[in-house]
Amino acid sequence: MSALMWIAAGSLAAWLWLLLGQGFFWRTDVRLPPARDPGAWPAVCVVVPARDEAEVLASSLPSLLAQDYPGRAEVLLVDDGSTDGTGDLARELARRHGGLPLTVASPGEPPAGWTGKLWAVRHGIDLARAREPEYLLLTDADIAHAPDSLRALVAAARAGGFDLVSQMARLRVASGWERLVVPAFVYFFAQLYPFRWIGRRGGRTAAAAGGCVLLRTEAAERARVPEAIRHAVIDDVALARAVKRGGGHIWLGLADRVDSVRPYPRLGDLWRMVARSAYAQLRHNPLLLAGTVAGLALVYLVPPVALAAGLLAGDGVTAALGAAAWLVMTGTYLPMLRYYRQPPWLAPLLPFTASLYLLMTVDSAVRHYQGRGAAWKGRTYARPETVADEG
Template identity: 85%
Template sequence: MSAIVWIAAGSLAAWLWLLLCQGFFWRTDIRLPARTDPDDWPSVCVVVPARDEAAVLPASLPSLLAQDYPGRAEVFLVDDGSSDGTGELARELARTHGGLPLTVDSPGEPPEGWTGKLWAVRHGIGLARARAPEFLLLTDADIAHAPDSLRELVAAARTGGFDLVSQMARLRVESVWERLVVPAFVYFFAQLYPFRRIAVKGSRTAAAAGGCVLLRTDAAERARIPDAIRHAVIDDVALARAVKGSGGHIWLGLADRVDSVRPYPRLHDLWRMVSRSAYAQLRHNPLLLAGTVAGLAVVYLVPPVALAVGLAAGSAWAATAGGLAWLLMTVTYVPMLRYYRQPLWLAPLLPVTAFLYLLMTVDSAVQHYRGRGAAWKGRTYTRPDTALDES
């Protein structure tokens, strides 16, 4: 029993450290910072990379075209080799709904060393550059924006002097598997990249949420976006690192009125979402994979196991340490469940979700070594993810 007691004590110590020393990652009150309307509204170009997005475009693109923005703004949708009529559907939606001007174009297949999304973003930024915008809004084709989204983002960037303002879109949570997995996905992301630290100048923590990134054009040029991150599978984090690394001031928080409309009804859908990039997050490093698996086990799986073993074997120390660690885990997860308007009885089930993520991470590595890499919409990227290209 001494071994389980010590392991449980280690898990409890880890949770005390996470609770107090990891940037209060579990709090969900990081929303758009204080802002005032500028006297002159800068011009903005919205760049939307899209590949086979006909299923979600009717719920997302009209929200961009309907932006209530006082300055000059237009939308560039870049059709990344779609086979489902995404480009033509976008033109039809613009004809039907009106609103901001829309340009639809396609760059063709990406060259060697580029991911499809970043090649599309590069093309969209190139089209936008002719308009000389002060800001670029990079947003995914499955993201729906409230009518004042662009206005609020620009006001926040101008007021706070930010070069990058990003919001973590509220993901869809309707199916049973979405309820179990999605809030935990954001919870784990915030644990890795505490939002409070991201906005601190000089801190090493940098991240963004690729679904909604407002970026100053001159900051993009200084950071060589997107060329410097052209083969990054986890492009949003790579983008934030590049901007912060070039001296930019960045901010990331949770969104109130920016939503993902993409459904993930089955476990298989969520599994693919996580596993396609999990091993890239670990830089395709077997040692980091082993450390991550061990860390997930100690932090998330040990508490309920220690509680059960302690109660069964009559070890008060193991049961107490495991129970307290599980309690801290549960309590820190409650704010995220409230943010997603989910029942609080899901909180004690976080170890189950963490076990699923552990399996997804291992599967991501297995797929990599089978030569399948990060597969997404008919493309496979086998080159290791790189945050910054030094060439």
């Protein structure tokens, strides 16, 4: 049991480092900072890329049209080749609910080298430029906003001097699989991109949550967004990196009143959500994949295995090391469960959820090499190295 004892010790050491040295990623208190209203409210264009979103649009678009914003604002919905009547439904919702002006446009099929969403965003930004807004709110068609969402975003951006302010929308947690998988998804994201590090001036960590991004138009032009990231599958992280490389100051935190209305009721739905981009996150690199699998196993799977094996073999040291690592893991997960209003007994199940994510990541790589990687709503995207550069 000596080998397993040393592995368990390594797992505990990793958890102690994650607890204290990874930007306190497990805390959930990074929220939109309160700010006083600016003296003058800048003009904002809300850009909504939408592809086959009729199922969720009635639950999200009215919340954008109903924004209580004192300045000039309008909504630009870019219908990205929908076949389910998304554009017509958007116009009908605008007629029925009123509120902010709505423009529905279509960019046509994306050319080689562009992902569909970013091609739609490009078209929306081009439309917005004619309105000369100071800010762009990039938000997905499945995101519902509280009436004061836009006001709070702009006030925070002005007060903090941020070029990009992003909130990670609270994802839907209703089915059993959503309760098991969704909070862990946000927990793992925060572990990779600690929110406290993202907001540091001069720091290297950069990320955003694509469902809700307020972006200063000048910063977008300076960073050549979205042209500079046109092939990105994980577009929100790529966007944040581009803005930060351009000298922008960015902020990311958890949302209180911005919610995703998209359901993922079955494991298969969640599996496809993760698997479509997991290998892209690893830059389609087999060595990074192997390292990720080994790291997930060491950090999340070794603690319960060491505890069980140590108890069965009468090795108290190995069992204690495994139990201690599992205890630290469980403690760091509890704040995220509280944020999602879920029972604390789900926290010890994190190793099982991590094993699912490990399998999803491997499946993402398999799909990629089978030519089915990064597939979304009828489109499959090549790895960036194989995309022709359009200059």
